[in-house]
Structures are given as structure tokens and as C-alpha cells.
Amino acid sequence: MxxxxxxxxxxxxxxxxxxxxxxxxLDGAGSYRYFQTLAExxxxxxxxxxxxxxxxxxxxxxxxxxxxxxxRFAVQxxxxxxxxxxxxxxxxxxxxxxxxxxxxxxxxxxLEGTLHSSTGGAPVFRATNVLAKCPSKFEAQTASAEx
Numbered sequence: 001m002x003x004x005x006x007x008x009x010x011x012x013x014x015x016x017x018x019x020x021x022x023x024x025x026l027d028g029a030g031s032y033r034y035f036q037t038l039a040e041x042x043x044x045x046x047x048x049x050x051x052x053x054x055x056x057x058x059x060x061x062x063x064x065x066x067x068x069x070x071x072r073f074a075v076q077x078x079x080x081x082x083x084x085x086x087x088x089x090x091x092x093x094x095x096x097x098x099x100x101x102x103x104x105x106x107x108x109x110x111l112e113g114t115l116h117s118s119t120g121g122a123p124v125f126r127a128t129n130v131l132a133k134c135p136s137k138f139e140a141q142t143a144s145a146e147x
Contacts, residue, residue: 036051036052036053036054037053037054037055037077038053038054038055038075038076038077038087038090039077039087041053041090041115042087042090042123046115047114047115047116047117047123048114048115049114049115050112050113050114051112051113051114052110052111052112053075053090053110053115053125054108054109054110054111055075055076055077055090055108055109055111056075056076056077056079056080056106056107056108056109057073057074057075057103057104057105057106057107058073058074058075058076058080058089058105059080059105059106060105061073061074061089061105062103062104062105064097066097069095069096069097070093070094070095070096070097071093071094071096071097071099071130072091072092072093072094073092073094074089074090074091074092075089075092075109075111075125076089076090079106079108080105081106088122090123090125091122091123091125092111092124092125092126092127092130093124093125093126093127094127095126095127095128099130099132100130100131100132102132102133102134103130103132104132107132107133108132108133109130109131109132109133110130110131110133111125111130111131112127112128112129112130112131113125113127113128113129114126114128
């Protein structure tokens with residue numbers, strides 16, 4: 001085989017592999033959308049799709065089921081210390097007992113997984129990953145604290 005034919009064959013193989021990689025990346029299978037707030041998640045028709053959702057763990061909602069190796073909890077759209085009317089929290093099932101030390105009541109979380117309709121009508125988020133965000137140590141001062 002001549003040197004030119006070897007180079008052409010190698011270039012063709014690389015081109016085919018790059019084309020396959022590009023088509024696999026663009027079809028969206030196996031990729032998450034950028035995270036959404038709970039309000040955006042409820043409005044969108046994303047049942048069964050891989051999504052990321054942002055919220056806060058509802059106080060008193062964490063239930064660890066050690067035999068089933070899962071954690072059930074609820075997520076709300078606003079931090080627990082903020083006043084205001086809150087929509088019904090979203091039920092979450094996480095099929096693992098391994099969570100960050102920062103995962104606790106009121107923690108800010110990003111959930112990765114799929115949203116499913118349950119038999120009772122309320123949706124259930126089946127999380128494949130739970131990311132607890134680190135609380136900021138640098139809070140802005142209020143106007144009364146500055147004077």
C-alpha cells in the first residue's frame with residue numbers, strides 16, 4: 001500500500017469517527033438540559049426527559065429508607081427563610097444513600113434525573129444525582145446593618 005493511500009485511509013477513518021461523534025452529541029440522548037427552577041419544570045412538558053432542577057430541601061421532608069437504599073424528600077422553589085406563598089413542593093426519590101454532608105433541611109440543591117407522573121397525579125422526580133450547593137459565606141449587608 002502506498003504512503004498516500006495510507007494517509008487517505010487514515011483521514012477517512014478519522015472523518016467518519018468525528019461525524020459519528022457529532023451526530024451522537026447533537027441528538028440530545030443522554031444529555032441534560034441546563035437546570036430549571038421548579039416553576040419552569042412544572043410548566044414544561046419534560047416527563048421522562050433527562051433534566052436538571054434547582055430548589056431547596058423542604059424542612060422536615062428527608063426520609064432515609066436504608067433497606068431500599070433510597071432517600072425520599074421534597075424540594076421547594078424558595079429558601080425556607082423567605083416569606084411568601086410557596087407552591088406545593090416536588091416529591092423526590094433518590095436511589096442512593098450517598099449524599100453530601102451539606103445535604104440537609106433547607107439546603108440548596110440541583111437535581112439531575114427524570115420527572116414522572118404518579119398514580120395520585122402529583123409528579124415525582126426520580127433523581128440520579130443530587131448536588132448540594134455550598135452556602136455562601138459572603139452575604140450582602142442589609143441597609144440597616146450598614147449605618
